[in-house]
Amino acid sequence: MTVKSFGQAVAEGLTLALEMDEGVFLAGEGIGTSIHVNPHLPTYQLLERFGSRRVRDTPVSEAAIAGLAVGASCMGLRPVVEIMYFPFFTLASDMIINHAAKLRYLSGGLSSFPLTVRIKSGMFAAGCQHSHYLEAWLAHVPGLKVVYPSNPADAKGLILSAVFDPDPVVIIEEMPLYWSIHDEVPEGDVRVALGKARVAREGQDATLAAYGGVVHVALKAAETLAKEGISLEVIDLRSLVPLDTASVLDSVRKTGRFVTLHDATRFCGFGAELVAMVAEQCHGELKAPPRRVAAPDIPVPFTPPQEEFYRPSADTVADTVRKLVGRS
């Protein structure tokens, strides 16, 4: 175990994948030579280490980046391509949604597409054309797998599983985590299975399901609540598709209360799917109606106070849980 930043952990996963399999290559805008020089960026110095055959800087051409991945993966390579910021996914979406996700189905199982799309997400005072949490769109597409790590060990383990998965996997990386979260990371090819949630904190009074950076927000809220005698269980989903339904449902059956948390907007967000699942499966066992904590239904604002207004806070989570357990 070594303590690494989230970004360094992704880099270690990518490095291992490149070392283990000659068919793995990386491509994206500025992944080799970047305007940003930061040792916590996941592709930092990979060009220097592996050369331009394996680590490809591309034109500013998201459809071509995604098309590259679909075509090359159908030929048996394992492309790992980067979409610089989540809103630019729209430019790549035809290749990912209509092709990566559907061509195996349309071929009657003759073809497969072992590709990985890394999407950089998060808020960084750039406004809504650079920041937009679109994971629910992706989770809604049969044929895609969607993973969303919250910590360095998971980031490494999930990227390794994604690269070597036989199907298209989208991994969403929140950029602010790259340098802000440091934690222990196991050495070597240690993978985190897709579709296995993690209990980030055990609790008895309510279950909170989250993924990505807001897992840390949930843990902060749980800390506050613990001082008030409220015990919050935090489930880090780690992957949205496949979804570890059993881990969520088992926890809800134990606590009888459920709340979801994400940075994405509320309406038709992934939390809605989770709440629907819990309502369908645990109706008689719930002690209170499920709740959702999410961003308001607005584009991500630019100016710092408004950006902060958008982001679901630990205080909001704590207040919601207090209401859920009848202690407000």
Place this chain on the structure above:
Amino acid sequence: MQPQLDRNLRLTLLSNMVLIRAFEDRISELAREQGRLPGMQITCHGQEAIAAGVVRAMIREDVIVTNHRSHGHMLARGVDPNTLMAEIMGKRDGLNRGKSGTLHLADPARNVLMTSTVVGAAPLLAMGAAFAQHYRNEQAATSVFFGDGAAAEGSVHEAMNMAAVWKLPVLFVCESNCWAGAQSHDEHCPIKRVADRAPGYDMPGVVVDGNDVEAVYIAAKRLLEQCRTGRGPAFLECLTYRMHGHGEIDEQHYVDKDELAAWAERDPIELYVKVLQTDGVLDSRDAVEKQAVQTVDAAVAFADASPYPPPEEALEHIYVHPIGQEG
């Protein structure tokens, strides 16, 4: 003057075109029979010379990526007409187990790697496939077929740009059939020749008579050799005409009858039969046509005998390892 091609090759070019025509004629007939073929049927009547010419110019290792008008490319590549017909009918023994229909055919075993019916998307897929050939240092190329209508899509331009920047072995084959749906070339394209855009991406843009199968073959062969030897992508525009409308339901009320008749005079099969008869290569076309019709008869019989796949098989072939989610 074109150099004289090998006699067997010339007869193969003819028999490929004749088989494609016989197959497409039958699709047209079946499409008019109620309940026979699900969905819209799209045929390549009039464009057979491009399929035969380009595909015969390919080597076994070369890859094809095609589009909604793909039967000709499939048949020229040697895809089994039986499973092809069964697939078009949506049957269990279809090439893709009824998951594709006419629109999304794939036969990876014969390097017909992918089809996209999202107009203009195929060149992006082909660029990616060619990247894999380049990455593995294979002496092989990828041919991608699309129309002059598709050339309006940004995806075609992104594919050409990336392929050219990285010198990938892609042959962009533009079947300029004068129509994009119901819009004529002048309505969707500001220049007369789509190939004029090729130099803008630093690749050769060659224009040939798409109804002259030998002209197509010779140009494709030369350009594919260039692709395979590390000299980057190339663009081949084949001038032709869409004889049967966008699909079989399309009555082409917007098409000038005289223009259509003029192109019918330039039917690629009729033109080639005359050439081969003049050169003393072909005694009688009857045997070739009879063989093609027999092949198509057998394909229809095979497809008719095949059942539909069970409805619940719709749940399969999404992931390599199915994911279990509780409902």
